[in-house]
Amino acid sequence: MNRREVLKAALAIPFLSGMMMGGMTSALAAVGGTTVGGLRSRVRPGDPGWPSTAEWSRLKQDVGGRLLKLESPFANCTATSTTAACQEALKHLKNPFYIGDTPALTQTSGWAQAWTSQPSVYAVAAESTADVIAAVNFAREHHLRLVVKGGGHSYQGTSDAPDSLLVWTRHMNKVTLHDAFVAQGCAGVHAPQPAVTVQAGAMWIDAYDAVTTHGGRYVQGGGCTTVGVAGLIQSGGFGSFSKNFGTASSSLIEAEIVTADGVARIANACTNPELFWGIKGGGGGCLGVVTRLTLRTHELPEFFGAVFGEIKAASDDAYRALIAKVVGFYQSDLFNPHWGEQLKFHGDNRLGLSMVFQGLTAKQAEATWAPFLDWVRARKEYSFLKEPGALALPAQHFWDADFFRQHAPGIMVDDDRAGAPRNHVLWAGDQGEAGWFIHSFKSAWLPASLLRKDRQSQLVDALFACTRHWDVELHVNKGLASAPADAIAASRDTATNPQVLDAFALAIIAGSGDPAYPGMPGAGPDLADARHDAAHIGKAMDELLKVAPGAGAYVSESDYFQPDWSTAFWGANYPRLAAVKRTYDPEGLFFVHHGVGSEAWSADGFTRLR
Template identity: 40%
Template structure:
């Protein structure tokens, strides 16, 4: 009876507050709070406080999309720019009303202090490549834009701060929050070194990539992006700049190595383990086309058998693509430190078998290898050069990544493929699932996004990250996606078609149902999972989530840093 009375009193109180117009008063108070915060930022940062806008905000209805909106470097050079424009039912690219164009670590600390004191929503953006909108809006947020932090330092002998005297030094590379992976690779190559990052040249080298885990073409040799991090400088919710590593604040360091970007603080620099530069960079080009669905299933069965027997090791990475409704297996496989003829010999039994059935298979496959130091000086036919006035010399992006620029996503999901899915009858079920899924969705399978077969040295480092440990049992990773390109929500004449986008989403959902059924025990990861994943804590982090949540509460008790499906985002 007493509980019922209290409930009635609460309802009456809420009704009274509403009648008095207090929700409007709360909004007014919030606006005053924001105004006070902006005045404080103007006083302390001056011209570093800017007003971002979407790069496509002034696009007219009957005008073609300009070349600048098709250039990922141009998009990343604008505070309001993002590589994607949104996802149906999930998020839409928006420009924060105010942004701090960071010029120093102190600027980051100032922005965090003011946001905490005035209860402002924070957004962090380096290159703006997040698929799920974590580096975009909402409009009433304060954006911390790290683009101008671009120093890179090579270390021939690096020891983390606070390490014991017995700790052996290593070669390393320190990157800043405004660097892209291309910049890191070019600097490492000049020093005869290699760092493990992402395959896309425009992805940030010191942001959500490694904080979310991050995979590259050679992760089976060198580990994930997170596994290569030795030390970070991070501004936490209390405004402090902390240097964290395995010896100083090791819990926070562990959380930042896979616990998700935009969740524990603003990482302003990180130092990466650098390896001796590999000898050869190799890749397979071309395709294998099947005549019908039955032949495609046979092709995929034989390909997955090759993966299981010969490609789950440190020499191989990347994988294959099937466009929606097609029966062509497009080659995008990479290999490292193998001559082209050595790589071809591994594939020859499969290719010979397929070529013996010309009525069923068209085989157009080619093997290439070049000195590794030439990887970041590619042939012109493989890349688009950044030809803007003032663009740094040698800045490019791969032609294979062009179709993601300006993408409005109907659906985007990913799923790890455990080794058990490549055994016996399970392999045949997986091949059937690939066929079924690719009827309605773009399908990408990459062996380098699963860490089964990883080198022992890299495995040791990988186990020191906070990523879902299930990744160590994954042979690879399946990405399913449908999208339209150069569609801009809210821009007349250039808006996405809602019905088309919704159908794309439904088609990806349908396709993923086939993949999930064929991959029991599989998982996902925070950077490329499913925006709508209901079981995201288990999928992204598995047994590590509770420890990650405890660290989150210790360093960010008010949840100042929060992103969609980030640790603690539901509390």
């Protein structure tokens, strides 16, 4: 327990008068009960209040038999022998579809000195809203730690917890297109609009396949195809083309959510509007269990495309000059709704280009980049490790698995299991995150003011200094400065930290190791290496924060140990979010690490501190 938690615990000691009241409080706590101040603790297996076998059987009956007893596939692995489950898991360890289909696993295997992937005791494999209601009521009535998982991509371990009951929504994955959708209660207030309704367990590849590949329209979602739709919307959500379409949560028209009282509520701008606002970026697993979402869809641009390349500088001075050139070029030619994704600055004096575009042809993209690339080619101190080139394809094929298999094999990777849906593919570059063990991860929104002519040199110096410690990526699609006015307005009406509206990029600095699920054969995580990486990553981020003091962070891509998390993730929106939490979950049934209201609980979510 760190010093902060010790102080929290000390402040939470109840100063009760009278031996009788003290004895009553102790007795209630022993069974995970409640006191005058509400729920004080949750129960674990072996505690007097843990549900009996008969009670678990009744829950199983209530959910149509879909109550699973969970065990990690690595539970019975040893250094010398492996079970069939262990062998299967090891075979598919870099397949995020397999990991997502295994309720005892999470897409991240852990974080050094923070958490490790450990399954819940039981899971309700929900197939309907009624299943979710039954699970929520059971957890509330029996004072259980409740966890929600759809995609399971949480870096911070919020989609698993030992000694808990899991609501697993993977099988709720229906996608329905609408030509003219109006939210409930909004008839005559809002005009009908094209939309898509997605159940909570669907991944973005499911949504893109229906909306774009087969429907010829666009829905703003995530860049990684295996991320869950519901989780991304609740955390704000960015995709490759957010610079034009805004955050994913800003496209939300309506949601159904099961709140802590076991009621399935409709939330939209006309019904439960504060709950609706909180769902849009307030963080997954904090306010309830989202069971379905309806998102507006957009007219599809003619083309989507990309520019990739890598440039090496021969000296530190040349690299600094290259950074200055690309920063200036970004401000003058790329700082607009057409361009997204990443500029990568490496410690060995390399610049990586991993940019995407929308609404341009390949020739227009090449013409845009020509002045910058001509400048590089004219100087002998630079060389191309990967010759830059622009490619474009009809936007309707951007997530078309069969199109990529035919025309660009290897760019997208299949779910390699027998009988897998043909549309279940992911970008090859995202495969590295499957099962990874995080050493450190930090993010910061960089204000667009750093792109002003009089401040660019400060940004250049900070980026160069940062790379002396660690690589840094600028995700320019995750800052909305220079986005269209309608995208800014829609994103402003979400719970996400308002800093995103004035940021030109989200800086990400991170390090990781190989998968390290508990029980896996092998040496396990290299914690000494992790500590080394974390120290250097911290120094690198410190260099950026010198020119962006007080920079907020993106809740889904942030530091597990973020000291000022409520301000960093939500800024001035946090008090309003906390009020929504008090209204719909006054006892704190829904707990996630650094989620809204989590300051009232111990780090493991089992003991109320205040």
